Amino acid sequence: MKNISKHLQVQKDLRLSIVEGVYAIGDILPSENELSEKYGISRMTVRNAMNNLHAEGLIYRQKGRGSFVKIKPKSIELLSIKGFTEIMKGKERDIDTVFVQKPVIQQWNEDFYWNLEENELSADCIYLSRVRSVENNPIMFEKTFLSNSGLSGFCSQDFINKSLFDTLLVNHDIEIKEVVQKFRAVRTTDEIGKYLDLPVGAPVLEIIRKLSTNRAEFFVYSFAYCNTDEFTVET
Amino acid sequence: MKNISKHLQVQKDLRLSIVEGVYAIGDILPSENELSEKYGISRMTVRNAMNNLHAEGLIYRQKGRGSFVKIKPKSIELLSIKGFTEIMKGKERDIDTVFVQKPVIQQWNEDFYWNLEENELSADCIYLSRVRSVENNPIMFEKTFLSNSGLSGFCSQDFINKSLFDTLLVNHDIEIKEVVQKFRAVRTTDEIGKYLDLPVGAPVLEIIRKLSTNRAEFFVYSFAYCNTDEFTVET
DNA sequence: TAGTGGTCTAGACCACTGC
DNA sequence: CAGTGGTCTAGACCACTAA
DSSP states (O other): OOOOOHHHHHHHHHHHHHHHTSSOTTOBOOOHHHHHHHHTOOHHHHHHHHHHHHHHTSEEEETTTEEEEOOOOSOOOHHHHHHHHHHHTTSOOOEEEEEEEEEEEEOOOTTOSSOOOHHHHHSOEEEEEEEEEETTEEEEEEEEEEEOSSOTTGGGSOOBTTBHHHHHHHHHOOOEEEEEEEEEEEEOOHHHHHHHTOOTTOEEEEEEEEEEESSTTOEEEEEEEEOOSSOOEEO | OOOOOHHHHHHHHHHHHHHHTSSOTTOBOOOHHHHHHHHTOOHHHHHHHHHHHHHHTSEEEETTTEEEEOSSOOOOOOOSTTOHHHHHTTSOOOEEEEEEEEEEEEOOOTTOSSOOOHHHHHSOEEEEEEEEEETTEEEEEEEEEEEOSSOTTGGGSOOBTTBHHHHHHHHHOOOEEEEEEEEEEEEOOHHHHHHHTOOTTOEEEEEEEEEEESSTTOEEEEEEEEOOSSOOEEO
16 A cells, blocks of 8 residues: 655655656756646645755756756765775774674664654664774774664674675665765763763864765764874865 | 745744744744744745755654754855855855955965975965854854965955955966865864854864865965854865 | 644746746 | 746645643
């Protein structure tokens, strides 16, 4: 049975067509009137779907012209997309990553930083946290959240190369595609200080990331805290 | 005259109330019916405003309960290769940029952070510093350095759109091509605190950038310090 | 049960783009 | 000029929450 609402169905259809390349970058999409007629629904309902696609960043809209598939933004950032392990490769440093919290299944937080998709909320949340060290000095404490959908056995496996991204790719066919990342300077909390060996209140770099993947509506969220006394984070 | 649309007016009013603290974090906002009655507009128009606030991440909504102020700093995209002014375009924020130091010609610092090319050192250095404010709150203090070669009259002109990049492009045919940027969390110094209205020692985000241009061996260097209490820097 | 947000309709007028 | 997206209305029914 379909409990799915009409605007979500339209949204899903269009998104699929875009991802599959039925509509290429820059292509114009059917107009709101065409879609409302095609689906036999009102124009406001079509607008709901289109506005959501706009919010997702998949399309842009121009008054008097139409709606178009958006040009994908610039190339992928280095730090982000490759993850910590890869970035440090080639640098002659002794890097180590250890779990503070091995992957566990829990509930999503009610006021999670990012707005979650419905399908993410309908599944539980996988949570893990790690500390990265350079030459035995803890540099980064990272909390990671992802939706527990289609990831059977995720929590009971060993990570490949100690890398979350490698594990997702090899064991679950999930590839990281893009990243949105935000930076802040915050004060060290008890929790952060404990893992990074910093006094509470010391400045620490917070990196908030949302990683999109080749699987629609599947994202990896992470909150990282870095001691930047000796290292900088480069993009 | 007000050409502003009704839903934008509601959106603006609510956002202001949230930012000003009329509604604190976790507080419930007036319901859609209350707002539509208060403003004398239809519920769908109120929903448009509320949905936009949700997309902005300022509120979250729960069926059967209401709409609530979210725990989260306002997150504005402050930065990218396009520079501050361009990023802010289209966002309904009141942004301003003022010079702390209008462009002046001086010597390069002996121990400049980056290694300079010979041709850069053979010319003097143009130095300027600016403070960027969002809604009259100083958010970013930025020092900029570039080589004074082929930039006749640079120091005596007015900036186009108050933008360095626009001025370089329009008046000097210099286009920014790429950027290397590094992030650190540091403590507020006397100088930074003075311009950002922060106490000395408070965490502040340092962004060190080297921008390459369409002119060979011509770079723009900048050191920016951001108050990220309420805004994040996005790449 | 009363109130909330989520969905949806069938209209309408507007400003804008392109032919 | 016809077509587009942007705005807006005045209703409606629903699923959900909390008292």
